[in-house]
Amino acid sequence: MAQVIIVTDSTSDIPLEIREELGIVMVPLKVHFGNDTFQDSVDISSDVFYDKLKQSEELPTTSQPSPVDFMDVYKELCDQPDTSVISIHLSSALSGTYQSAMLAKSLLENQSKVTLVDSKTTCYGLGLLVVAAAEAAKAGNSVEDILSLVTKLRKETRIYFILDTLEYLYKGGRIGKASAMFGSLLNIKPILTVDDGGEVDSVDKIRGHKKAIGRIVELLKEEFGDQSINLCIGHSVASDSAEEMYHLINRNFKVNEHKYTHLGPVIGTHVGPGALAVFVTPVT
Numbered sequence: 001m002a003q004v005i006i007v008t009d010s011t012s013d014i015p016l017e018i019r020e021e022l023g024i025v026m027v028p029l030k031v032h033f034g035n036d037t038f039q040d041s042v043d044i045s046s047d048v049f050y051d052k053l054k055q056s057e058e059l060p061t062t063s064q065p066s067p068v069d070f071m072d073v074y075k076e077l078c079d080q081p082d083t084s085v086i087s088i089h090l091s092s093a094l095s096g097t098y099q100s101a102m103l104a105k106s107l108l109e110n111q112s113k114v115t116l117v118d119s120k121t122t123c124y125g126l127g128l129l130v131v132a133a134a135e136a137a138k139a140g141n142s143v144e145d146i147l148s149l150v151t152k153l154r155k156e157t158r159i160y161f162i163l164d165t166l167e168y169l170y171k172g173g174r175i176g177k178a179s180a181m182f183g184s185l186l187n188i189k190p191i192l193t194v195d196d197g198g199e200v201d202s203v204d205k206i207r208g209h210k211k212a213i214g215r216i217v218e219l220l221k222e223e224f225g226d227q228s229i230n231l232c233i234g235h236s237v238a239s240d241s242a243e244e245m246y247h248l249i250n251r252n253f254k255v256n257e258h259k260y261t262h263l264g265p266v267i268g269t270h271v272g273p274g275a276l277a278v279f280v281t282p283v284t
Contacts, residue, residue: 007026008026067103117147120154160278
């Protein structure tokens with residue numbers, strides 16, 4: 001019987017138990033603290049990562065999987081009879097991960113068995129596409145039907161991030177020292193999103209944590225009105241804030257299902273601890 005296997009990368013932030021249940025294959029990115037290299041979500045957990053991040057004077061760096069990393073996975077899967085692969089990855093505007101996967105595919109003998117998807121998103125925005133694809137594959141859907149589902153879901157999904165600190169944007173060279181200093185003094189909480197092109201975009205800057213969460217609810221109301229929604233909240237060691245956000249959203253929407261996930265090490269390098277993210281799709 002023909003089967004479709006879903007491959008993704010570690011920035012999808014899909015919990016291990018879900019990956020195992022749905023047979024999702026994950027290729028990790030890498031995180032570098034000085035001379036120490038860790039495979040994201042393999043040999044460094046989110047909790048350990050954020051502990052090291054707080055203690056590190058220098059911002060860690062990250063790197064994409066190599067084409068060889070992808071080739072090893074694709075070859076093993078494609079050697080299985082009657083098997084096709086859909087490989088869904090972090091936005092190509094944010095990382096070279098998708099390009100590595102493309103190069104790996106180009107070197108395969110049976111390239112037609114692998115279909116690549118640039119998700120044009122990140123974190124559980126990517127994760128929910130991957131999970132939906134894996135559920136559809138498990139139900140016996142074709143490659144074409146799964147790809148159609150992923151395209152539809154990406155268009156319907158809304159993503160918002162609240163950063164608790166500007167320190168890591170400054171360390172990463174994304175804002176200047178003066179902006180970071182004054183933003184911190186004024187308790188500014190940037191709200192970010194991922195646009196249709198897969199780029200991170202600024203939505204608003206709000207003073208105070210509670211007001212920032214309230215602003216997220218306003219943005220979701222503009223998008224979804226009275227629709228029922230499915231909700232995932234991601235956080236970087238901020239479980240209390242994630243709960244607070246859930247309860248506020250739940251008071252304002254009919255939440256069909258909700259889950260929590262950790263923002264993993266690669267994303268955490270850029271947003272720092274205390275960040276929150278909401279990933280919302282309409283119930284259709």
